[in-house]
Amino acid sequence: EVQLVQSGAEVKKSGESLKISCKVSGYTFTSYWIGWVRQMPGRGLELMGILYPGDSDTRYSPSFQGHVTISADKSISTAYLQWSSLKASDTAMYYCARRPTSVSPMDYWGQGTLVTVSS
Amino acid sequence: QSALTQPASVSGSPGQSITISCTGTSSDVGSYNYVSWYQQHPGKAPKLMIFDVSNRPSGVSFRFSGSKSDNTASLTISGLQAEDEADYYCSSYTSRSTLEVFGGGTKLTLL
Numbered sequence: 001e002v003q004l005v006q007s008g009a010e011v012k013k014s015g016e017s018l019k020i021s022c023k024v025s026g027y028t029f030t031s032y033w034i035g036w037v038r039q040m041p042g043r044g045l046e047l048m049g050i051l052y053p054g055d056s057d058t059r060y061s062p063s064f065q066g067h068v069t070i071s072a073d074k075s076i077s078t079a080y081l082q083w084s085s086l087k088a089s090d091t092a093m094y095y096c097a098r099r100p101t102s103v104s105p106m107d108y109w110g111q112g113t114l115v116t117v118s119s
Numbered sequence: 120q121s122a123l124t125q126p127a128s129v130s131g132s133p134g135q136s137i138t139i140s141c142t143g144t145s146s147d148v149g150s151y152n153y154v155s156w157y158q159q160h161p162g163k164a165p166k167l168m169i170f171d172v173s174n175r176p177s178g179v180s181f182r183f184s185g186s187k188s189d190n191t192a193s194l195t196i197s198g199l200q201a202e203d204e205a206d207y208y209c210s211s212y213t214s215r216s217t218l219e220v221f222g223g224g225t226k227l228t229l230l
Binding site: 006037044045046047049050059060061062093097104105106107110 | 212222
């Protein structure tokens, strides 16, 4: 069974750093892309970027380039999304999701990680 | 402002059919058959309902169907049921960023 299990909710202050995780199971981690999607409170979905763990090919949406870092640890089948300096506007739910190719839709999703940043 | 345009809300009665539109441009919907639709219930993760314009993943009801004409894609839900009440998002591959873009979402309400 394919599963993506994300780390728990975080409450941080502006300026702090954060790294959230997405541990996968039930498929070969290095053979599928992983995407990270932001959903701000009461708002829609935004694709932040995608990563291919097999060769670490990483692509960011223009709005998120330079603001976050997507990475992975193949040895533990886990993908990460990190910030070096959080802002209040980073408050959102963040989802990881699997995609078979770089242009495929996201077919399996994690449960989401709520990040709350106070100013 | 989202890259793809969807109506904010649609409504229908149980048993009826509804259609949700998703309008893009020649840089996304109009040029690629990589249009997907996701369903999201409150507090839940999105679920893939349609991919590549009109294909249903295994396990998705045949009541959900997709189509595309020029720069506009559509999701049709027939025989509306209570559990269909949710938010629906379209997405499309775009040449502008080589990733995908989403619509703003449509809230489906059952009357």
